[in-house]
Amino acid sequence: MGKRRRVDEEQQQPDYEEDREPAAYGYAGSSQRSDGSGSRCDPELVSYLTEVSQHAASLSDPEERQLLLANVLEEISGREVRVATDAVTSRLLEALLAGAPAQQLMQFLAAFSNEDVMFQLAGGAFGSHVAEKVLAGLHQQAEQIMAAEAENGDAAAAAEDAGDGSTAAAGSLEALLSSMVGAIGGHLFDYMMDKHATHVARALLVVIAGRDVLSPVAKKKQQQQQHDEAGEGQEAAAEARKGNQQAFKPGRSSLQQKMEGSTPAAAAAAGQQQQQQPAARFPALLRRFAKMLPLYDAANMQLLGKNNYSSPFIQAVLRAAAGDKELLQLLLPPILGVDAAKAAAAAPGEVLSTLTDSHVGRLLRDECYSHLLEVVAAVMPAEMKGEFFTRFMKGRLQPLANHHSANFVVQAWMAACSTPQQVQEVISELQVHLPDLLKRRSGRGGKAFVEGGVAGATAKASLLAKLQGSWGDVALQAAGSFFLEKAYAWADLDQKEAIDLDQKEAIDLDQKEAIVRGVAGRQSSLMAGCHWGPLLARKLALDSYLRRELALDSYLRR
Numbered sequence: 001m002g003k004r005r006r007v008d009e010e011q012q013q014p015d016y017e018e019d020r021e022p023a024a025y026g027y028a029g030s031s032q033r034s035d036g037s038g039s040r041c042d043p044e045l046v047s048y049l050t051e052v053s054q055h056a057a058s059l060s061d062p063e064e065r066q067l068l069l070a071n072v073l074e075e076i077s078g079r080e081v082r083v084a085t086d087a088v089t090s091r092l093l094e095a096l097l098a099g100a101p102a103q104q105l106m107q108f109l110a111a112f113s114n115e116d117v118m119f120q121l122a123g124g125a126f127g128s129h130v131a132e133k134v135l136a137g138l139h140q141q142a143e144q145i146m147a148a149e150a151e152n153g154d155a156a157a158a159a160e161d162a163g164d165g166s167t168a169a170a171g172s173l174e175a176l177l178s179s180m181v182g183a184i185g186g187h188l189f190d191y192m193m194d195k196h197a198t199h200v201a202r203a204l205l206v207v208i209a210g211r212d213v214l215s216p217v218a219k220k221k222q223q224q225q226q227h228d229e230a231g232e233g234q235e236a237a238a239e240a241r242k243g244n245q246q247a248f249k250p251g252r253s254s255l256q257q258k259m260e261g262s263t264p265a266a267a268a269a270a271g272q273q274q275q276q277q278p279a280a281r282f283p284a285l286l287r288r289f290a291k292m293l294p295l296y297d298a299a300n301m302q303l304l305g306k307n308n309y310s311s312p313f314i315q316a317v318l319r320a321a322a323g324d325k326e327l328l329q330l331l332l333p334p335i336l337g338v339d340a341a342k343a344a345a346a347a348p349g350e351v352l353s354t355l356t357d358s359h360v361g362r363l364l365r366d367e368c369y370s371h372l373l374e375v376v377a378a379v380m381p382a383e384m385k386g387e388f389f390t391r392f393m394k395g396r397l398q399p400l401a402n403h404h405s406a407n408f409v410v411q412a413w414m415a416a417c418s419t420p421q422q423v424q425e426v427i428s429e430l431q432v433h434l435p436d437l438l439k440r441r442s443g444r445g446g447k448a449f450v451e452g453g454v455a456g457a458t459a460k461a462s463l464l465a466k467l468q469g470s471w472g473d474v475a476l477q478a479a480g481s482f483f484l485e486k487a488y489a490w491a492d493l494d495q496k497e498a499i500d501l502d503q504k505e506a507i508d509l510d511q512k513e514a515i516v517r518g519v520a521g522r523q524s525s526l527m528a529g530c531h532w533g534p535l536l537a538r539k540l541a542l543d544s545y546l547r548r549e550l551a552l553d554s555y556l557r558r
Contacts (some may be wrong), residue, residue, distance in 0.1 A: 039088040041079075048075065049083070049092040056096055069100055073107060080111040081120050085127035094130050102141040105134050106176050115183040122184075122191065122200035135203035142173055142207060142281065174282055180204055181285060185292035189300065192310035202316055208289060209320035210281025215312065277323030287327055290317050295334040305335065305369045315375040322379040332380060335372065336360070336388075349387050360392040370405040374412035382418060389413070389422070397426065398433040401446065435466045446483070464490070464511055471518025475526055481536050488515055488540055516545045 039046050052072055059065050076083050076093075083089045097108065109131075112118045121127040184191055184201055191197040206212055280286040293314065294300050304310040314335065321327045333343035333351060337359055343351050363369045380388065393400065393413065400406040417423045430437070430446070437446030464487055467474060474480035490511075519526065519540060526533040537543065 039086050041082055041086050041089050045076070045079070045083070046089060046092075049089055049096075053092045053095050062099075065099070066101060066104065069096055069104055072096055073104065077111075080108065081117055081127070084121055084130045085124045087126055090126035090130050094133055097130070097134055097137070100137065102138060102145065102173065105137050105141075106172060109134055109138075109176060109180070113179045113183060115186060118180070118183040119187070119190070119197065122197040123194055125196055128196040128200050131200045132203045135200070135207055138173065139203075139207045143210070145173065174285065177204065177208055177282065177285060181208075181289050181292070185289060188292050189294045189304075192294075192304060192313050193307060195309050198309040198313055202313055205286075205289065205313070205316050205320060208280065208282050208285050211278060211320075213316045213319035215315060280320060283324075286320055287324070290321055290327060290331060293317060293331065295331065296340050298337065301334055301337070305363070305372050306366060308368060311368055311372050315372055318375045318379050325381050328379060328381055329384070332376060332384060335376065336363070348383055351384055352387050352391055355391070357392065364392075364400060364406040364409055365403055367405050370409050373409045377409060377412040377416045380416070385416070385418075386422075389425070394425065395429070397429045398437070401430065401433070401437055435470070446480075468514065469518070471515050472522035472526075475519045475522060475536060476530060478530075478532060481530070481532050484515065484519065484536065485539055488512060513545075516540050516542060520546060520549075 049072070052068060056065055056068055059068065072093075083093055097105065112121050112131075121131050181204070184204065188201070191201045202214060206214065294304070295314075304314060318328070318331065321331065329343075329351075330340070334340050336352065336355060338352060338354055342354060346353065363373060377385075393410075397410060401410045414423075414426055417426060434446055467487075471484065475484055519536070520542060523537075523542065523546075527537065530536075
């Protein structure tokens, strides 16, 4: 079939993640009219589908809709590609397929088992949309089919003998997905790099994995595109980074609990719990699909990791493979730049020995590749994780946390720490640099550190002391404003708690007023230039403080 990747798409990529233009991807703003003008299909077929679609919308009986759809599928037999990829008829077909039973959805997809026909469907703006919706329908119904099979056991086999068809449906679903993997996997590079086809490959992966392995921002932007296509609005999509921040956001449930699990047994339990992931719906099919990734050529991997269409697909594969140590040990080394054969032959702790600091440093700081490394940090097996940290992150956390892209990898790494020892290594290195991090615009890693890693009155008192006289500057940064809220709460620690904890350097209760006084000195800049200013002012009771100060000043002037 050859590579179908368009040169202009490779050279001119839009912003990260799901970046298909709504006007091209959907139907909003289309010049097509309801009479079918502009359609490439036979006018009689367009008229037929329009009438059937209108009639289907008036039906409330599911059986009647199924019978109607059966007639439609028979009518378009042999013309599925033309209908599904047409600007007009694809919308009508999509409406008819909505809510269809699994057997009819599989019947429709079976028409695209040929690899060339499959790419005709997936590689266009309209056909890819139809394919995604059909695969989403199969994903929803497959859950019920597989659950019924697992619960019923022998009863499912009896139902198959009786002609119920539920077990047969599960088997035919796996066979259909296998044929799609064969059609797509042989040309996976092209699918991953194509702005439309990549979404079909991801939707197929979700069905195989049995759970949503796409990033939160991918789902949100996909929903936004569908919203726009219906002509209902043009709200801006969330930034790609926000999705990964939510996915790897550490808190007390992660970092502090890992710190508290200080015994070897607790540490082992923490690591084991992190590795436990739900099994894939079709594990063998997932492994087959994942092994088709074109990762093993270094030049290919560089293209894939830095491309805004292919990188999210690799991320999704890694999420689907989470917990499968054998598969991850096969996939992760080439993603990082290690020759697969050398990685397989390497001794434990030496898998990444061929990588250079400069190479990994470039990956960590690349705006696109760093997204991929966030997921790598989340799924990496413990042994490889320890080697990666020791070789490429230990002693370098402070500059990485200051970098606008690498700091997100640091956050993901903190969230992925599975033992108290790993957490302590990160904390001990970053704690010294926290005041500086909080004053920088790129101090998001400092926020994650404070959120989950600072514990104990002594550590808190030390941090507060280092920031004396700088509270106003800290408040003007987003990460710093978050820390201010935490520090304000720490200042309420009473002396009894400090004594009970045997902390001799208890937090000075005057810190609370010192924090507010420092922020008040930068009130005008905070309220005028920072969107978080009003909220921070309320949490610090800044207005009350200023009123008290004004009243005191008036009293002293008498």
